[in-house]
Amino acid sequence: MxxxxxxxxxxxxxxxxxxxxxxxxxxxxxxxxxxxxxxAPAIIEALQKRVEHGIFGYAKVPETYYDAVVRWFESRHRWRINPQWIIYTSGVVPALSAVIKALTVPGDKVIVQTPAYNCFYSSIRNNGCELSVNNLIYQDGRYAMDFKDLEAKAADPKAKILLLCNPHNPVGRVWTPEELRRIGDICLRNEVFVVADEIHCELTYEGHDYTPFASLSECFLQNSVTCVSPSKAFNLAGLQIANIIVADKEVRRRIDRAININEVCDVNPFGIIATIAAYNDSxxxxxxxxxxxxxxxxxxxxxxxxxxxxxxxxxxxxxxxxxxxxxxxxxxxxxxxxxxxxxxxxxxxxxxxxxxxxxxxxxxxxxxxxxxxxxxxxxxxxxxxxxxxxxxxxxxx
Missing domain, CATH: 3.90.1150.10 (Aspartate Aminotransferase, domain 1)
Known part of the structure; x- marks a missing residue:
């Protein structure tokens, strides 16, 4: 086609x-x-069918939604997700804010690899946390991570979270498995939790495969959450739906509570339908x-x-x-x-x-x-x- x-x-x-x-x-x-x-045509068709029904009340997320997310990440990215790990919410930015609220207290530091997506800064500020800057190294027309500086920033007892952006907005890097492992090891040693914003994960190009951070090891899985959405890849941002993937049960409970406190626990029927059609048929x-x-x-x-x-x-x-x-x-x-x-x-x-x-x-x-x-x-x-x-x-x- x-x-x-x-x-x-x-x-x-x-x-x-x-x-x-x-x-x-x-x-x-x-x-x-x-x-x-x-x-994608399959998404438009699914939404048109839903519109024809004519009733747009409160939505219940069906099992087929979780099945679609699990199947997509296993088939496209070789990552088997337990459906119980998935928390849906209205967007990746609300997800990031809720995760920071759940895992920090005001005055804690959040590490950001800069330059970075601008909403990272507001999510940190709105939760009363402090920004800890780990500048990317720009050399010979390409960006790399400054692991020495990251080690120093992670060693700060006030540092609780690293916001990882992969693929990175705005510099366009897709971090390699080797780079991600170095990040994961540094954060484990220093008890810094990794929050991976992977919203652009479907939009990679030849020779630069996306690797879910949490897929690299069981330790990384337990010491991280992953925020994803079909919104960027399928142009669905206005339908406001995203997923937080959380393996640790206690962390999941705390994030679920923060999502309810922030009142971003409900999603609309069109977001649900579009996600299923995107991952199943597009x-x-x-x-x-x-x-x-x-x-x-x-x-x-x-x-x-x-x-x-x-x-x-x-x-x-x-x-x-x-x-x-x-x-x-x-x-x-x-x-x-x-x-x-x-x-x-x-x-x-x-x-x-x-x-x-x-x-x-x-x-x-x-x-x-x-x-x-x-x-x-x-x-x-x-x-x-x-x-x-x-x-x-x-x-x-």
Whole structure:
């Protein structure tokens, strides 16, 4: 079966946060992490069938939901999950907040490998905890973990949790089993609990397989929780559903209690139906999507090589979010994004919103039809030529 990812689906005027936040009609949004593609046909069909029923009362999560999650992770990622480990909730961010509430007290420290997803910081702050920064090492156009610094941060008696992002948003790394084992060993030695945000786990590319952290050993499984959702891979974020996978019974009890305290213990019928259809019937669509996203990335790389070679496009191992090094401009990330919005009507994310290490970078969402990607890249080029006085072949005057 073929899928048309080149089709333009108008989103303005549909209540889209991504498209309707800017008031001007000619603004092109390449910021918020949702996709401009229709979701898989099997999901649409399942939702249409549910809509035809016409009654949308409180939902009970059926056994078929748990079966779908278990089957998917075993077949796609070689990880056998006990269905009793699964706690459903309304999203990965509420999940992270509930886990922090359950496993810390105000004043505890949470380690974050920065630059990192911006909601990590608010989840830490909202629970009265302190941020402990473990900066990733950026060298030769690629990011690596600073294990020496991680060991020092984990040794702090106040450090209770490491927020692990795999695949990593925004830098696009898919951490290898060897890197994950080193993290796990450090955290075990120092009694630091690993909270793995693996929401982008389905969006990886050739040569960069996703490894669930908890699948590597029984010790890692017991010393961690994993937060996942079909929302990124199948473009279902608005249906608000996610799962926390927790093997330890006592930890599971505490998290379940925190979810109820935070009032994020209920999910809607559409999220349930969509998850089942995604995991049971939409694998072929996902594989086609990943191929299209990779071709978008290659298109972007060729564009930068031809027109903007002084800016480094980082390797994309996972996610559909491209991290671009713009430090050659000599202009801060906030100024670049503000000028792009004001002068070129293009919305991208400033690297500063991802915390330490983000200055000088921008994040670009390439999950869109290629014609929109090409439009966005041309807008970037126009901005750069105006402000950096570039020659047509990409050299600075």
């Amino acid at each position: 073929t899928y048309d990812f080149d089709m333009i689906v108008p989103r303005r005027g549909t209540g889209s946060y991504k498209w309707d936040t800017p008031e001007e009609e000619n603004v092109l949004p390449m910021w918020v992490a949702d996709m401009d593609f229709r979701t 694998g072929q669509w996902l594989d086609a999507l990943r191929k299209y996203l990779w071709e978008n990335y290659e298109y972007l790389c060729h564009f930068f090589e031809e027109h903007l070679p002084q800016y480094s496009v980082l390797p994309l191992e996972g996610t559909y979010l491209v991290w671009i090094d713009c430090r050659a401009s000599g202009i801060g990330s906030d100024a670049i994004t503000l000028r792009l919005q004001k002068e070129q009507k293009l919305l991208v994310n400033s690297g500063t919103m991802y915390g330490p290490g983000g200055e000088g970078f921008i994040r670009l969402n390439i999950a869109c039809p290629r014609i929109l990607l090409a439009d966005g890249l041309e807008r970037i080029l126009k901005y750069i030529r105006k402000h950096m006085r570039l020659l047509p072949h990409g050299k600075i005057r």
